Amino acid sequence: xxxxxxxxxxxxxxxxxxxxxxxxxxxxxxxxxxxxxxxxxxxxxxxxxxxxxxxxxxxxxxxxxxxxxxxxxxxxxxxxxxxxxxxxxxxxxxxxxxxxxxxxxxxxxxxxxxxxxxxxxxxxxxxxxxxxxxxxxxxxxxxxxxxxxxxxxxxxxxxxxxxxxxxxxxxxxxxxxxxxxxxxxxxxxxxxxxxxxxxxxxxxxxxxxxxxxxxxxxxxxxxxxxxxxxxxxxxxxxxxxxxxxxxxxxxxxxxxxxxxxxxxxxxxxxxxxxxxxxxxxxxxxxxxxxxxxxxxxxxxxxxxxxxxxxxxxxxxxxxxxxxxxxxxxxxxxxxxxxxxxxxxxxxxxxxxxxxxxxxxxxxxxxxxxxxxxxxxxxxxxxxxxxxxxxxxxxxxxxxxxxxxxxxxxxxxxxxxxxxxxxxxxxxxxxxxxxxxxxx
Amino acid sequence: xxxxxxxxxxxxxxxxxxxxxxxxxxxxxxxxxxxxxxxxxxxxxxxxxxxxxxxxxxxxxxxxxxxxxxxxxxxxxxxxxxxxxxxxxxxxxxxxxxxxxxxxxxxxxxxxxxxxxxxxxxxxxxxxxxxxxxxxxxxxxxxxxxxxxxxxxxxxxxxxxxxxxxxxxxxxxxxxxxxxxxxxxxxxxxxxxxxxxxxxxxxxxxxxxxxxxxxxxxxxxxxxxxxxxxxxxxxxxxxxxxxxxxxxxxxxxxxxxxxxxxxxxxxxxxxxxxxxxxxxxxxxxxxxxxxxxxxxxxxxxxxxxxxxxxxxxxxxxxxxxxxxxxxxxxxxxxxxxxxxxxxxxxxxxxxxxxxxxxxxxxxxxxxxxxxxxxxxxxxxxxxxxxxxxxxxxxxxxxxxxxxxxxxxxxxxxxxxxxxxxxxxxxxxxxxxxxxxxxx
Numbered sequence: 001x002x003x004x005x006x007x008x009x010x011x012x013x014x015x016x017x018x019x020x021x022x023x024x025x026x027x028x029x030x031x032x033x034x035x036x037x038x039x040x041x042x043x044x045x046x047x048x049x050x051x052x053x054x055x056x057x058x059x060x061x062x063x064x065x066x067x068x069x070x071x072x073x074x075x076x077x078x079x080x081x082x083x084x085x086x087x088x089x090x091x092x093x094x095x096x097x098x099x100x101x102x103x104x105x106x107x108x109x110x111x112x113x114x115x116x117x118x119x120x121x122x123x124x125x126x127x128x129x130x131x132x133x134x135x136x137x138x139x140x141x142x143x144x145x146x147x148x149x150x151x152x153x154x155x156x157x158x159x160x161x162x163x164x165x166x167x168x169x170x171x172x173x174x175x176x177x178x179x180x181x182x183x184x185x186x187x188x189x190x191x192x193x194x195x196x197x198x199x200x201x202x203x204x205x206x207x208x209x210x211x212x213x214x215x216x217x218x219x220x221x222x223x224x225x226x227x228x229x230x231x232x233x234x235x236x237x238x239x240x241x242x243x244x245x246x247x248x249x250x251x252x253x254x255x256x257x258x259x260x261x262x263x264x265x266x267x268x269x270x271x272x273x274x275x276x277x278x279x280x281x282x283x284x285x286x287x288x289x290x291x292x293x294x295x296x297x298x299x300x301x302x303x304x305x306x307x308x309x310x311x312x313x314x315x316x317x318x319x320x321x322x323x324x325x326x327x328x329x330x331x332x333x334x335x336x337x338x339x340x341x342x343x344x345x346x347x348x349x350x351x352x353x354x355x356x357x358x359x360x361x362x363x364x365x366x367x368x369x370x371x372x373x374x375x376x377x378x379x380x381x382x383x384x385x386x387x388x389x390x391x392x393x394x395x396x397x398x399x400x401x402x403x404x405x406x407x408x409x410x411x412x413x414x415x416x417x418x419x420x421x422x423x424x425x426x427x428x429x430x431x432x433x434x435x436x437x438x439x
Numbered sequence: 440x441x442x443x444x445x446x447x448x449x450x451x452x453x454x455x456x457x458x459x460x461x462x463x464x465x466x467x468x469x470x471x472x473x474x475x476x477x478x479x480x481x482x483x484x485x486x487x488x489x490x491x492x493x494x495x496x497x498x499x500x501x502x503x504x505x506x507x508x509x510x511x512x513x514x515x516x517x518x519x520x521x522x523x524x525x526x527x528x529x530x531x532x533x534x535x536x537x538x539x540x541x542x543x544x545x546x547x548x549x550x551x552x553x554x555x556x557x558x559x560x561x562x563x564x565x566x567x568x569x570x571x572x573x574x575x576x577x578x579x580x581x582x583x584x585x586x587x588x589x590x591x592x593x594x595x596x597x598x599x600x601x602x603x604x605x606x607x608x609x610x611x612x613x614x615x616x617x618x619x620x621x622x623x624x625x626x627x628x629x630x631x632x633x634x635x636x637x638x639x640x641x642x643x644x645x646x647x648x649x650x651x652x653x654x655x656x657x658x659x660x661x662x663x664x665x666x667x668x669x670x671x672x673x674x675x676x677x678x679x680x681x682x683x684x685x686x687x688x689x690x691x692x693x694x695x696x697x698x699x700x701x702x703x704x705x706x707x708x709x710x711x712x713x714x715x716x717x718x719x720x721x722x723x724x725x726x727x728x729x730x731x732x733x734x735x736x737x738x739x740x741x742x743x744x745x746x747x748x749x750x751x752x753x754x755x756x757x758x759x760x761x762x763x764x765x766x767x768x769x770x771x772x773x774x775x776x777x778x779x780x781x782x783x784x785x786x787x788x789x790x791x792x793x794x795x796x797x798x799x800x801x802x803x804x805x806x807x808x809x810x811x812x813x814x815x816x817x818x819x820x821x822x823x824x825x826x827x828x829x830x831x832x833x834x835x836x837x838x839x840x841x842x843x844x845x846x847x848x849x850x851x852x853x854x855x856x857x858x859x860x861x862x863x864x865x866x867x868x869x870x871x872x873x874x875x876x877x878x
Contacts, residue, residue: 005490005531005749008519011483015534015539016546019479037784037814037832040462044506044565045484045521046447065485067521068505069555076536080447082484082506092444093452100454102831104817107455112484115510126483139817141796148804170804182616259800310444324575357580361698365587368474378578392541393476404474406553 010117011102022128024341025157025327029130032152036145038106038132043089043205045112047402049079055088055309063116065125086131086321087306093308094135103136110324122325133319135306140252142318143283143302145257150287150298150320151265157327158336160290161297162266166273167253168280168301170236173246174271177239178218180211185274187211188373191223192272199223222271229257229269236271252282279303283322289330297326344373346433347397348390349411351377356401363399363411363426371431390416396436399429447471449556449564454486456781459568463780464596464766465549466643468569471591475584477545477571482528484551488518494527494748496619502555521553524572525760526745534749543574549763561764572758574745579691580724580740581757583698588705589726589759596766598737599703599729602647606613606692607719607740609675609844612685614708616678619650631711632660632728638662661710668696668708675710691721715777718742724759728769736765786836786848787829788815789822795840800851802838805865811872829855835875 007013014022030040046067053061065082083089086109096103110130117123132149134142147163154161175184186209190202197205202223206216219238222424225232233253253269260267273284282302284434289297300320331337347367349360357376364374376397377386390398399411400421410423413432424432446452453461485506492500503682504521513688522528525548533540549569571588573581586602593600614623627649629641636644645655660678664671672692679685692708699706712723721741728736739759746754770776786806788799797817803813814834816825820839829837838850839860849862852871863871 005535007483007490008485008487009516011485012484013536014481016480016577020480023479034782035812037787037812037834039783039832040458041455042453042458044450044452045553046450046565048445048447051444051446063508066507068507069502077448096444096446097452097454102828104828106814114484126485134817137817141800141815141817144800145817152807162693172449192580235856239800240784260803321611343473344478348476358698361580361583365701368591371474373474375478375545376580378573378576378580378584389543393478414726426548 008085008125010123011278012124012126020342020344021328021331021337022324024337025324025331026071026130028156029153029322030108030110032156034133035152036106036149038108041090041093041107042111043083043086043109045083045114046080047083047092049081051092052081052084052088054174056084060084065114065116076249076379080423084115085270086129087111087319090131090133091115091307092310094250094315095307095312098312101115102143104139105135106133107135114283124181124325128324130322130324131300131319132322133317135315135317138316140255140259143256146285146300146318146320147256147260147263147265151263152286153322154265154287157331159297159327159334161287162268162270162290164270164273164286164288165253165256166270166284167249168282168284169245169249169272170240170253171249171274173240173243173249174222174236177243177246178211178215180215183209183211183215187219188272188274194223225271227266232269249282256283259280281305283318292330292333293329294326295438296323297330299323318396333359342394343391344394345375346373347375347399347429348386348393348395349374349399350383350386350401351380352383352402353380355406356380359406360399360401366426367430367433370434371429372430397433447564448556449562449571451563451565459781459783460767460770460776461763463776464763467595468592469547470547471588471595472547472571474591475588477547480529480532480546480548481550482522482525482548483534483744484522485519485554486522486528486531489521490531491520491523491527491762495523499523504553504555523554525550526554526758527677529570529572530746531749532710532748533754537751539680543575543578543581545572546570546574546679555717563764567763569761570758571761572755572756573666574756578851579694579698579722582695583725584655585757585759586695586699586702586704586706586738589724590702592761593704593726596770598724598736598766598769598773601707601729602708603660603697603707603712603725603727604692605709605723606688606721607720607723608684609692610688610713612682612688613658613661613675616685617650617654617680619654622648622650622654626658627713629710633662639693655734664710670705671708672696684704688721695722720744722757731769731772733769734767736762736769738762757827781833783812784814784832784834784866785875786814786835786838787825787832788813788838789840790816790819791821791841792843795819798845799838799840801870802865806869806872809869809873811869836872 052064064084067080112126112128114126117125119125138229148161171184175181175187177195189208194202203216221235225235237250240250279305280301284301285299286296287298298320304316306317314435347363351357351360360376364376366376396416398414398416400414401411405411410425413424413429414421491503503523506519506746551565551567553565555564559566589602610623614620614626629645633641642655660674676689679689712725719740720743723740724738725735726737737759741757743755745756789801790796790799799815803815806813835855837853837855840850844850849864851860851864852868853860855858
């Protein structure tokens with residue numbers, strides 16, 4: 001080998017099957033987005049470092065990939081880096097293009113992002129994100145639409161899911177009411193462990209995390225929370241009755257649950273949800289697959305100040321992100337990829353000589369004009385090799401062309417699954433493949 | 440402004456309309472590729488510098504973007520760079536995955552590439568390439584298929600084109616026959632100027648470029664070449680009769696023209712085509728739009744040793760690349776984008792209060808279940824604002840919901856183009872929008 005080829009650590013090639021599967025996921029998601037009026041945008045892979053730095057915390061800054069022009073002196077151009085997520089570029093996009101945008105702005109974006117994380121199983125340095133957001137309205141109808149989108153996407157993909165929902169204002173209210181406004185994270189982490197370690201150990205942990213006995217006492221009704229969403233919400237409402245932000249959170253939750261009451265997807269009020277707390281200001285969502293242990297496959301929430309960092313304050317929005325890699329794995333594990341998603345070749349014409357090849361090309365042209373996906377093996381080769389090619393590409397039919405067939409103006413059609421063969425005319429073949437096209 | 444947002448020089452944001460247009464182009468191209476059994480692959484944005492360096496000449500090396508991990512010491516990791524084209528990553532892919540691939544391998548790839556070129560009008564530092572190749576066969580049926588694909592793609596897009604075709608072996612033969620085997624480029628450049636500057640000045644230029652009087656004399660029949668493709672080819676065949684490589688080129692050209700004789704797309708044998716000469720070894724293609732002056736919008740050719748640089752010799756292939764940015768511009772200039780391509784919202788429900796909003800949400804859900812693309816304005820706002828929103832998004836219908844309509848179980852349907860209004864039931868609305876969906 002002149003040079004053993006390889007790719008950078010943490011990156012992947014996507015072959016034909018993987019691409020077909022990913023295209024299936026994305027096209028399903030996109031067609032649902034379109035039904036709700038969301039429009040696609042794309043931003044450049046590289047952003048100015050001034051756009052990226054300081055947006056992801058100190059750790060995040062270290063995980064940014066910087067870009068340098070080989071021929072350029074460092075001083076010549078402003079520093080650039082690869083996009084780390086789709087949120088910051090989107091915020092930058094809104095501020096930069098605010099004059100062209102008519103709000104509320106419903107956008108989605110499906111693009112790769114890059115992080116210099118230590119590569120490990122299931123964690124890559126290049127991966128796709130798929131974000132959908134509504135910007136410029138406080139209406140909780142946007143939360144409803146995202147819930148409807150989640151339901152419809154997973155219904156179409158055939159994945160059974162549960163949507164967990166929380167509200168940052170409720171968490172803030174609880175923390176205020178028990179007199180520990182700075183302990184939101186500690187409280188949610190503790191609640192999350194309730195199932196695993198039990199009430200007593202949770203209380204111990206809260207003590208270790210610096211909560212007073214009084215605070216822990218006041219938190220007990222929250223830790224004991226159970227029943228339906230309505231029952232839970234009633235308990236929370238009572239506890240937060242005198243707290244302004246908390247009561248606002250309860251109202252938001254009540255409205256969203258009421259708006260979504262006709263949805264068939266299971267929705268669970270879940271106080272342990274605390275994703276990106278410093279970022280979200282209202283509803284918080286997380287979607288979990290019911291039949292696979294894989295964590296969250298979609299998540300997001302409402303934020304009140306996405307664009308403030310770029311000088312445009314008070315732009316409220318709500319959005320969710322579909323985890324493409326995890327959805328890919330769930331569909332694979334549950335064997336939910338439909339055969340048709342491959343959109344592969346339906347029939348291969350064999351070639352055993354120049355005359356046969358030209359005969360096949362005429363048929364291929366006629367079939368393609370009818371919308372059929374056709375390949376002609378491009379050169380004379382052994383039958384075994386050509387059949388092997390059809391097998392490897394999962395082509396369901398092979399048309400064998402020989403002297404007899406050409407004389408009779410037919411082909412010998414072989415169904416690869418059953419091995420059955422029969423002589424057919426072009427008309428018959430066309431009908432068989434068009435049914436196959438629809439079926 | 441806290442920070443005026445911007446993007447790096449030579450990069451672009453793509454808004455909803457631009458994205459819809461690009462998606463229309465790519466989905467048209469993809470569905471044609473699928474009809475010929477081509478499969479999509481993707482490679483990582485970053486490749487090892489050892490993969491990229493030395494593949495694009497000295498100038499190309501300078502135009503590579505290098506990538507550095509912010510938190511990583513320079514010595515820790517091998518150097519990485521952004522993909523400069525799709526050809527070298529494809530060659531790397533074939534060698535790396537050769538055990539999994541069943542040849543002939545028909546692949547396409549639609550991804551951005553990055554070049555640190557000086558940005559100028561129409562030249563970007565990030566742009567999409569769209570490459571389609573057949574690897575692992577010498578059959579000229581592959582050339583035919585690419586011609587068929589060109590014809591079908593531009594037929595579907597509605598762009599009238601002419602395909603120019605040449606052959607590197609014919610050019611090599613001519614150069615050998617006139618005794619100037621190292622002057623291929625000079626000869627093609629000179630022929631290309633024939634129309635503009637005339638025979639005499641072309642001959643002067645050939646002299647300046649170092650061709651002998653004898654060579655120039657021998658070249659005159661080539662410079663005088665005219666007539667149909669068959670007539671041109673006959674003349675060339677006569678001139679190259681005693682030359683081995685030239686005669687091989689003539690045979691290839693004859694076969695390809697014969698295979699493509701039933702195509703309706705105009706094909707022109709054009710000896711001035713010399714794209715990437717050092718790279719191509721057989722057929723060379725270039726596609727020009729007939730109704731717009733924009734240069735080549737698709738081009739490519741056959742190469743005999745794509746993967747040699749990565750240690751796998753003798754892998755022949757043929758491929759073409761669709762110029763997405765130029766096709767975009769041609770469609771815009773000729774106003775060929777179909778309205779339906781926007782795949783936009785079909786109807787907007789207005790909102791003037793909570794009861795109206797909830798009424799609209801029920802209708803929206805029913806319509807979406809029938810495949811209609813629906814938006815509900817998410818909050819009460821002035822009529823003018825909501826109508827402005829529908830206008831800005833080119834939404835053709837608005838459903839106005841008021842007390843009367845709710846009582847009558849109807850909506851007031853406004854057709855935005857004509858301004859006509861009428862009260863309709865859900866059933867009627869559904870029929871109107873579904874016709875609109877198909878039409």
